[in-house]
Amino acid sequence: MSLLTVNDLSVSFVTRNGTTKAVQNISFSVEPKSITAIIGESGSGKSVSCYALLGLIPQPPGRVDSGSAHFDGRDLLALSERELRGVRGSDIAMIFQDPMTCLNPYMRIGEQLIEPLLVHGVADKTTATARAVALLDEVGIRNPESAMNAYPFEFSGGMRQRVMIAMALITEPKLLIADEPTTALDVTIQAQILRLIKSLQEKRDIGVLFISHDLAVVSDIADQIVVMEKGHVVEQGSPTDIFSGAQHPYTQKLLAAIPSGEAPPADTSRTPFITASNLKTYFTSENSDEPVKAVDDVSLTINRGEVLGLVGESGSGKSTFGRSLLRLTPITSGKIAFDGVNVGELDRGSLKTLRRRMQMIFQDPYASLNPRMTVYDTLAEPLLLHKIVDRSNLDAAIKSLMDNVGLSRAFAKKYPHEFSGGQRQRIAIGRALATKPEFIVADEPVSALDVTIQAQILDLLKDLKDEYGLTMLFVSHDLAVIRQIADRVAVLYHGKLEEVGETASVFNTPTSDYTKRLLAAIPGKTAA
Structure with missing residues (x-):
């Protein structure tokens, strides 16, 4: 007998623009002592389905239109709010995506x-x-x-x-609902949390409903996989059924979007373009007399026209290293040479001139885009600041940028909150490309995106790299992504450079024990 059986669940939201059907007649079950994973992109209805079971969607505007959810002899959807409070947190518990909130x-x-x-x-x-x-x-x-x-x-x-x-x-509890519990975590921490959930599930004999947008993540722990698209269940089965014999085109698209792990061929003809020599970036700490050594004596060269992947866990110094190269963070000591120019010796005016040649794509486009500026204004700002075009040619330049990053020209007067995460990242990429830079630091540009959107952005970056002849530092904790896009890989650990080499060499024959641990933590090996 199933621990949870959901039949024909439908959920909708009433808005000023009409009624949106978020979930439509979905059915699935969770067996005792097993893990059922619900997979789908943002907006597919997976979280809404689970929140509806526990009465956690706001009513109004949300409402459960139909269906049943039998758990422990009771229909959750027929319980009063008082009765649900007795179930929530006791018999059914939930792990949310962002623990800090x-x-x-x-x-x-x-x-x-x-x-x-x-x-x-x-x-x-x-x-x-x-x-x-x-x-x-x-x-x-x-x-x-x-x-x-x-x-x-x-x-x-x-x-x-x-x-x-x-x-x-x-x-x-008898049932644990885990809503994207590893999305924002480093690959090694993600692996630890997944192993922990699996071991606790087995030890405590509980059922788990695991929500994720990442098929590779659930492949290692799920007993049953339910695939959702636009509010519908389009396919469900065992991991073997899904990964070896997916029938629905949407499931096949999700599988195809998993980073392939194929490294680009090595190019040994490239010449040095950016060089960091004995770079140190330290931060003072209120709780200690010892400084935080974010980047600790790192020497690294990025060749012209290559993508150098920089990997490591949170706190390893990846982002600080990228910001230090652009002088967005003051360095403690060492030298940064950009195309033969000592960046550390430049005055403010000279640095502004150089900044036209170097740009950054930030991890969270929603935080880095001005919410009060339209797409048009966002793209216009660097063009006008660096006097790349005059007002008479501004419209044409912005339309060209939007075309290059795959944004409809009709979106020009919209604001950041009106876009999806993937679209906002395209705006951020367009802004970075506005000055026609030679070097870009891409700081975790796809970490928060669904796997299919992630694949689109990676393809876009590769195409733009070839078209513009870009040199790129690609910062990420996702080794599968790095393997797909980087020509060479550098590994940071506690601010120090562990190893650096051609992508295929680092992945196939790593020399550092830390790199070996990172590679061992990549999810989805059983699905590959």
């Missing part, structure tokens, strides 16, 4: 952990505290007694996600 920044970890036990009357404070400490230890938090007194901001992303898992499990 779900953990209360004003409450200590221990207080937040024991709160569900006290609210549901499961245990007194002494018993709840002992259980919380034991659970923090079980999910891999070192010094759990000390962690109980810490605040969320004192933990890394991976540690916060472990706290969220502990919080979800503390009431010993």
Whole structure:
């Protein structure tokens, strides 16, 4: 007998522009002691489906139009709000995508952990505290007694996600819903969290409903995969069925979008273009007399016309290194040479002139784009600032940029919030290309995107690189992406350069133990 059986679930939202059918007549089940994964791009309805089961969609504008969801002998969709409160957090628990927005920044970890036990009357404070400490230890938090007194901001992303898992499990639920729990994590931390969820699921004999947009991630842990597109279930089956015999074109498109892992052929004819020599970028810390050595004595050359992939976990110094090259972050010592020019010795005016030749694509286009500026104004700003075109030729230049990055000219007067994540990233790429730069630092430009949109942006960057003759530093924690786009790979660990070499060489015969650990953590090996 299934732990959860969902039949003909339909959910819609009423807006000023009419009714949007977010989920349409979907059916799936979760078996006891197994993991069911729901896969699909943003907007496919996967999260809405799960939130509807627990009464977590706002009503209005949302509403459940039809369907049933039988769990433990009861139809969740027929329960009152009071009855649902008795189910949420006790029999059914949830791990959300971003722990920082779900953990209360004003409450200590221990207080937040024991709160569900006290609210549901499961245990007194002494018993709840002992259980919380034991659970923090079980999910891999070192010094759990000390962690109980810490605040969320004192933990890394991976540690916060472990706290969220502990919080979800503390009431010993029968069903765990995990909503994109590893999307924003480094590949090694992602692998740890996936192994943790799988081991806890087996140890505690619970059912798991795992929501993700990444087929490679779920391939290693799922017992059943449900594929959703535009509110419909288009295909479902075992991982073997999906990865070896996908029938629906949408599933085949998702599979085709997984980075292939094929490295581009090596080109040994390229000449040095940007050189960092003994580069150090340190930051002072209020909590310590010792500085944070974000980039620690790194020497690295980027050749003209190549894509150098820079990989490492959060805190390894990747982004700081890229910003240091562009002098967006002041360096502590060392030398940066850009096409023979010592960047560190340039005055403000000379640096502004040089900046026309070097640009940056940031990780989060929503944060880096001015919300009060239209696409037109965003693309016009660098063109006018660097006097690349005059007002009479501005329209034609902007239309050309929009064409190059695959944006409809009809979008010119729209604002950033009116676009999807992939479209916003295209705007950011267009802005970076406006000055016709020779060098671009791309800082995690696809990490937050669905796998199919990610593939589109990677293809776009490769095409633009060839068309413009760009040199690129591509920063990422996703090794599968790096392998697909980079000519050479450099690996950073705690601010130091671990190894550097041709992409195929680094992936096939890594010399550093740290690189070997990174490669071992790539998800989806069983699906390959």
